[in-house]
Amino acid sequence: MNPQQPIFVTEPHLPPLEEFLPYLEQIWASKRITNSGPFHEQLEKELAAYLGVKHLSLFANGTLALLTALQALRISGEVITTPYTFVATAHSLLWNNIKPVFVDVDPDTCNLDPERVEEAITPATTAILPVHCYGIPCNVERIQQVADTYGLKVIYDAAHAFGVRQRGESILNHGDLAVLSFHATKVFNTFEGGAIVCPDAKIKQRIDHLKNFGFADEVTVVAPGINGKMNEISAAMGLLQLRHIDAALNTRTIMYQRYLDAFKDIPSLRLQQVPADLEWNHAYCPLFVRPEHPVSRDELYERLKSQNIHARRYFYPLISSFPMYRGLPSAAGKSLPNASALAEQVICLPIYPTLPIEAQERLIGIVRQTVK
Ligand code: T4K
Numbered sequence: 145m146n147p148q149q150p151i152f153v154t155e156p157h158l159p160p161l162e163e164f165l166p167y168l169e170q171i172w173a174s175k176r177i178t179n180s181g182p183f184h185e186q187l188e189k190e191l192a193a194y195l196g197v198k199h200l201s202l203f204a205n206g207t208l209a210l211l212t213a214l215q216a217l218r219i220s221g222e223v224i225t226t227p228y229t230f231v232a233t234a235h236s237l238l239w240n241n242i243k244p245v246f247v248d249v250d251p252d253t254c255n256l257d258p259e260r261v262e263e264a265i266t267p268a269t270t271a272i273l274p275v276h277c278y279g280i281p282c283n284v285e286r287i288q289q290v291a292d293t294y295g296l297k298v299i300y301d302a303a304h305a306f307g308v309r310q311r312g313e314s315i316l317n318h319g320d321l322a323v324l325s326f327h328a329t330k331v332f333n334t335f336e337g338g339a340i341v342c343p344d345a346k347i348k349q350r351i352d353h354l355k356n357f358g359f360a361d362e363v364t365v366v367a368p369g370i371n372g373k374m375n376e377i378s379a380a381m382g383l384l385q386l387r388h389i390d391a392a393l394n395t396r397t398i399m400y401q402r403y404l405d406a407f408k409d410i411p412s413l414r415l416q417q418v419p420a421d422l423e424w425n426h427a428y429c430p431l432f433v434r435p436e437h438p439v440s441r442d443e444l445y446e447r448l449k450s451q452n453i454h455a456r457r458y459f460y461p462l463i464s465s466f467p468m469y470r471g472l473p474s475a476a477g478k479s480l481p482n483a484s485a486l487a488e489q490v491i492c493l494p495i496y497p498t499l500p501i502e503a504q505e506r507l508i509g510i511v512r513q514t515v516k
Pocket residue numbers: 152153154155156205206207208229230232233275301303304325326327328329337338454456458
């Protein structure tokens with residue numbers, strides 16, 4: 145492989161173009177391009193079956209799905225969430241006029257620490273919005289226990305958690321709702337896209353109304369809905385992706401194992417360990433550069449960049465440090481020590497099915513050089 149060619153943190157998974165063309169021909173022939181067309185309906189069914197969930201409503205992107213999930217459950221007041229995630233998680237709260245309350249994360253999983261959640265609950269708290277960061281499951285049992293004790297709803301931002309199973313069951317079945325992203329950079333992409341996973345048909349119907357301006361039928365508007373619909377070209381892409389997803393997930397597993405093997409003798413570098421009961425999707429490859437490592441995270445980031453390898457610091461800076469959040473009491477001072485440490489240490493290494501093995505080995509070599 146040409147070392148001049150840039151390597152990015154990810155590359156969209158694109159099946160062979162000739163396999164996509166028949167879908168396009170069908171769309172052109174039918175002239176049905178959006179508003180719950182046949183591919184949209186088929187993808188909802190096939191995805192629910194593949195993921196092992198009861199119901200699912202497709203969206204134009206994950207952010208609109210998050211916004212709508214909060215509307216569907218009529219969430220208001222304060223919502224407890226994590227600062228260690230992509231900014232869309234917290235933005236979805238502000239767009240709904242909800243106050244985010246940031247709570248620190250568990251340093252091993254990078255996910256909301258349920259023990260700290262309890263301390264942050266006030267009379268204004270209505271829900272918890274945890275994130276399965278990098279696709280690693282939250283402590284779903286404990287979060288549910290806390291939610292049940294205080295009568296709170298739970299909406300999982302499962303943008304990273306496509307296909308993740310724990311003890312044989314989909315992680316998406318936890319909480320009141322779970323939200324997926326099918327963005328270009330995700331394990332499973334529909335160019336742009338997303339979905340809300342929901343446990344019953346009634347709530348799916350409400351979500352379906354909300355994503356279509358609130359229309360219940362041609363003349364009835366039941367809610368101030370939005371336009372969140374997935375179009376037919378994206379839905380067709382999803383159907384085609386499903387034919388390739390198992391192979392893509394297998395390749396990711398092999399690549400992640402290669403990273404694990406390469407750095408296992410360097411205690412100042414940490415990768416996520418995968419428990420035996422977890423079928424992880426290896427959506428990301430976060431490498432944590434501990435303070436005692438001879439080279440800092442930022443120096444490693446720059447060294448890789450100088451070799452045309454564009455790793456990313458997901459998730460740095462913390463959301464709580466952005467101007468629209470930093471005035472919140474929960475964002476203050478040293479209240480988020482674990483999240484702050486992770487944000488300073490993390491670098492996400494490239495991982496995607498078409499990453500050539502030579503590129504991965506070159507990258508491993510550059511990282512290993514930092515201990516010499
Ligand atoms: N919740 C969580 C926890 C999320 O992580 C996200 C999205 C959301 C909610 C919201 O879901 P969506 O509304 O996006 O469906 C990227 C993605 O844009 C974003 O979807 C994702 N999280 C976030 C973690 O990463 P950037 O700003 O890092 O993207 P960008 O454009 O720098 O892309 C990264 C690399 O990927 C590029 O350097 C090259 C490669 N790439 C990217 C695109 C878009 C391609 O090769 N082709 C492409 O088309 O945010």
